[in-house]
Amino acid sequence: MPTNIENKSIVVTGAGRGIGAEIARGLAADGARLTVADLSGEAAEKVAAEIRGAGGAAVGVAVDVRQRESVRAMIDRTVQEHGRLDVIFNNAGVAQTKPFLDITEDDWHFVNDVNALGVMICMQEAIRRMQAQGGGGKVVNTASIAGKQGYEPLAHYSASKFAVVALTQAAARAFGKDRINVNAICPGVVATDMWKVIDGGFREHGLTSRENEAFDTFAGIAVLGRPSTPQDLVGVARFLASADSDFMTGQSLLVDGGMVFA
Numbered sequence: 001m002p003t004n005i006e007n008k009s010i011v012v013t014g015a016g017r018g019i020g021a022e023i024a025r026g027l028a029a030d031g032a033r034l035t036v037a038d039l040s041g042e043a044a045e046k047v048a049a050e051i052r053g054a055g056g057a058a059v060g061v062a063v064d065v066r067q068r069e070s071v072r073a074m075i076d077r078t079v080q081e082h083g084r085l086d087v088i089f090n091n092a093g094v095a096q097t098k099p100f101l102d103i104t105e106d107d108w109h110f111v112n113d114v115n116a117l118g119v120m121i122c123m124q125e126a127i128r129r130m131q132a133q134g135g136g137g138k139v140v141n142t143a144s145i146a147g148k149q150g151y152e153p154l155a156h157y158s159a160s161k162f163a164v165v166a167l168t169q170a171a172a173r174a175f176g177k178d179r180i181n182v183n184a185i186c187p188g189v190v191a192t193d194m195w196k197v198i199d200g201g202f203r204e205h206g207l208t209s210r211e212n213e214a215f216d217t218f219a220g221i222a223v224l225g226r227p228s229t230p231q232d233l234v235g236v237a238r239f240l241a242s243a244d245s246d247f248m249t250g251q252s253l254l255v256d257g258g259m260v261f262a
Contacts, residue, residue, distance in 0.1 A: 004243045006031030009082035011074065013065055013122060014092030016043025018192035019142065022230035023089060023237040028056035030238060032087075035078040037063040039092070057082075065092045065118030071125045079129070087138040087241045088126040090119045093160075095194050097153050097201020108156050115160035120167055123182070127175055136179030140240045141168050143184040143252050145260045153207055154198070161186075165252045172250030181249040183240050188256025189219040190228040223258030232257075 010027055014020040016038030028034045028051040036051070038044035041062030048060035059081050063074040078085050094114045098107055119141055130137035146154055147161030164184060172182040189195060195215055202214035219227035236255050239245050254260055 005087075005238065005241050008032045008086040008241065009035070009078060009084050010087040010089070010241060011035040011037060011078050011085065011126070012089040012091055013037045013063060013074075013118075014039075014142075015047055015089075016040050017047075018194060019187065019190060019230045019233050020089070020091040021047045023091065023234055024058070025051060025054075026231075026234035027238060027241060028058055029054070031056075032241070033082045034058040035061055035074065035081070037061045037074050037092075039064055063092075065090075065122055066113050068121050068125065071121050075125055075129050084133050084135075085126060085129050085137065087140065088122060089140045089142070089237065089241075090122045090126075091142040092118060092122075093142060093194070095154070095157050095198050097198050097205060097207075098156070099205055099207075100152055100155050102205075103156050111156045112160045112163070115157070116163035116167070119164050123167060123171055127171065127178075127180055130180050131175075131178055136181070138241055138245070139171065139180060139182040140237065141182070141184040143168070143186045145186055145188045145254065145256050147184070147186055147252060148254065148260050148262055153202065153205065168252055169250045176249055181240075181245065183245070183248060183250070184252040185233060185236055185240070186252050186254045186256065186260075187233055188222060188228055188254075188259040189215060190230060190232070191215075192230060218259075219257075221259045222256065226257065228255075228257055 036048040045060030048058040051058035143164040144161040146158040150158040168184040202208040
């Protein structure tokens with residue numbers, strides 16, 4: 001049975017691993033044509049090759065979301081390969097654990113230049129392309145439960161994810177007239193390399209003493225009783241990319257197993 005994302009041209013940034021890679025694989029399995037984008041072109045191409053090997057359509061592209069020309073080149077390649085741009089998942093992100101008083105200007109720029117500025121640049125360039133080609137489109141940003149609540153040793157990360165929620169709402173208001181839907185996904189504690197970085201930062205700063213202690217502590221809050229896996233985000237990604245979400249915009253959906261209720 002064909003899905004309503006079949007043959008849709010979809011970009012996923014930060015798709016060389018983790019949540020982005022799993023979303024790319026899941027959407028490709030539904031018949032979408034994927035641009036797998038990542039700072040590591042090698043990682044992007046590896047995931048794209050896996051998709052092609054499974055019978056799907058995908059290209060791997062290196063992109064630095066902080067650089068507008070790099071983002072434009074990613075979108076140009078997408079249109080060249082797939083004919084147009086229907087959906088973009090702005091998923092690329094970084095994390096860093098630092099006690100509040102230890103966060104430096106460099107730390108702030110490291111996190112916010114990717115997570116906030118990078119999302120804004122990708123949104124701008126994708127929306128411009130969607131407006132030019134007509135027919136609307138879908139923009140889906142990866143925020144976080146940290147875009148709903150601030151966490152002290154992740155203050156600058158939380159700020160960046162609050163920014164993603166704000167950008168999502170502002171763009172939804174601005175481009176609804178163009179039939180461009182803008183929504184966000186807010187994952188909780190997901191078993192990915194990013195959480196290994198966060199967990200290691202807790203230990204480095206003496207906030208925890210054993211490996212996975214921060215991960216287990218935060219994940220233990222979830223009322224569904226387990227940490228998340230990247231696969232848990234595929235269903236909501238499919239929904240937001242599809243016509244099933246055509247009357248939803250400006251929303252940031254918590255997909256966290258019941259950690260934060262809003």
